[in-house]
Amino acid sequence: MDKWEDNRAWFLVLPVFIIVAFSAIIPLMTVVNYSLQDIFGPGQRVFVGVEWFKEVLSDKRLHEALVRQFIFSGLVLLIEMPLGIIIALMMPKKGWGASLSLVMLALPLLIPWNVIGTIWMIFTRPDIGLFGAGINALGIAFDHTASPSDAWVTLMLMEVWHWTPLVALLAYAGLRAIPEAYFQAARIDGASAWAIFKYIQLPKMRGVLTIALLLRFMDSFLIYAEPFVLTGGGPGNTTTFLSIYLVKVAVGQFDLGPAAAFSIIYFLIILLLSWLFYQVLQNVGKGEA
Amino acid sequence: MTLEWMAWTVPTAVFFITIALMLFGMTLWQVVSPCIKRRGFLPIATTRGDRLFIGLLSSAYIHLAWLGLTSLTLWIALGLSLAWMVVVMRWG
Numbered sequence: 001m002d003k004w005e006d007n008r009a010w011f012l013v014l015p016v017f018i019i020v021a022f023s024a025i026i027p028l029m030t031v032v033n034y035s036l037q038d039i040f041g042p043g044q045r046v047f048v049g050v051e052w053f054k055e056v057l058s059d060k061r062l063h064e065a066l067v068r069q070f071i072f073s074g075l076v077l078l079i080e081m082p083l084g085i086i087i088a089l090m091m092p093k094k095g096w097g098a099s100l101s102l103v104m105l106a107l108p109l110l111i112p113w114n115v116i117g118t119i120w121m122i123f124t125r126p127d128i129g130l131f132g133a134g135i136n137a138l139g140i141a142f143d144h145t146a147s148p149s150d151a152w153v154t155l156m157l158m159e160v161w162h163w164t165p166l167v168a169l170l171a172y173a174g175l176r177a178i179p180e181a182y183f184q185a186a187r188i189d190g191a192s193a194w195a196i197f198k199y200i201q202l203p204k205m206r207g208v209l210t211i212a213l214l215l216r217f218m219d220s221f222l223i224y225a226e227p228f229v230l231t232g233g234g235p236g237n238t239t240t241f242l243s244i245y246l247v248k249v250a251v252g253q254f255d256l257g258p259a260a261a262f263s264i265i266y267f268l269i270i271l272l273l274s275w276l277f278y279q280v281l282q283n284v285g286k287g288e289a
Numbered sequence: 290m291t292l293e294w295m296a297w298t299v300p301t302a303v304f305f306i307t308i309a310l311m312l313f314g315m316t317l318w319q320v321v322s323p324c325i326k327r328r329g330f331l332p333i334a335t336t337r338g339d340r341l342f343i344g345l346l347s348s349a350y351i352h353l354a355w356l357g358l359t360s361l362t363l364w365i366a367l368g369l370s371l372a373w374m375v376v377v378m379r380w381g
Contacts, residue, residue, distance in 0.1 A: 026295070029295065029301075029305055030294075030295045030296065032301055032304070032305075033295055033296040033297055033298060033301045034296055036298060036300065036301060037296060037298065039296065042293075042294075043293060045296055047298050047300075050356055050363065053353070053356050054356055054357075057353065057356055057357035058357070265353065268346070268349050268350070268353070271346065272346060272350070275342075275346070279333055283333055
């Protein structure tokens with residue numbers, strides 16, 4: 001039978017292409033253009049070649065922010081991925097308990113990001129915050145505005161509280177999609193709970209976990225609003241992540257050229273790591289990657 | 290509508306036109322001769338498009354490493370990247 005193709009389908013993709021062009025491709029091209037120039041104002045610019053890239057690549061504050069960012073994203077993934085899977089495994093499969101769990105899990109995801117930062121800033125304040133004052137009342141000195149370690153603990157708590165539900169919801173959706181026949185066969189074979197998890201549930205969740213891992217990595221690597229509201233990048237620069245530093249350069253100092261060069265390097269890091277994660281997760285267990 | 294706000298320069302225009310021509314050429318190539326996923330020296334099976342992506346992304350990193358680690362001209366990095374692109378596309 002001859003293969004028949006209807007090329008009109010391409011026209012259906014056109015609206016998405018136009019939207020992506022305006023929301024991503026054109027801004028990205030503009031950033032590349034800015035990265036090679038010294039911008040003084042509208043229509044006032046001088047071509048400087050790769051000068052800003054050299055400056056940004058040798059910027060110690062950027063190196064420090066990059067290390068902080070990797071530590072933060074690494075911790076986020078290490079905590080949120082297993083925790084989300086455990087929560088999904090523990091959730092009721094049906095009935096009112098399942099509905100209630102889903103609603104409760106979705107609540108943190110519905111709150112605007114800057115409001116999350118404000119909630120946690122007040123919640124962990126050592127003088128009036130329930131958490132901060134409570135910890136201090138127990139005799140443990142806790143002040144996220146003065147102590148870098150306390151600031152990191154607060155940030156991690158906030159991030160885990162905010163985003164673990166997303167991982168849990170995705171994992172739960174993956175678990176619910178596994179046909180009951182798999183579990184019946186496992187029970188007949190006398191498989192342990194661990195064996196069921198390792199050989200049935202985890203492989204069947206690969207797709208949703210890939211999405212969860214990519215979303216959480218990209219989101220945590222781009223994090224801005226919550227730490228900006230909670231700590232403002234402090235104490236000192238101890239919670240200044242890449243995006244906070246980028247905004248300081250672009251908006252605070254109005255150095256659009258260096259900020260554009262910085263943005264491109266930032267983009268390349270995220271692109272590479274997301275691609276690597278995707279490849280590893282897609283090929284794990286297939287004898288590749 | 291003017292494109293002044295996009296702050297175009299000749300080098301960046303040449304860069305993006307090259308990328309666009311590459312994508313257009315790859316599309317034509319795919320239509321004329323559809324590719325099959327295959328395994329080369331890269332640790333994963335790749336299509337032609339995958340190899341182009343890997344080549345372009347690694348070329349960006351070659352340029353960044355060159356800028357950050359040496360003070361030599363970027364034309365050498367461009368030459369290395371082109372050679373790397375050919376190797377990846379042919380044997381990757």
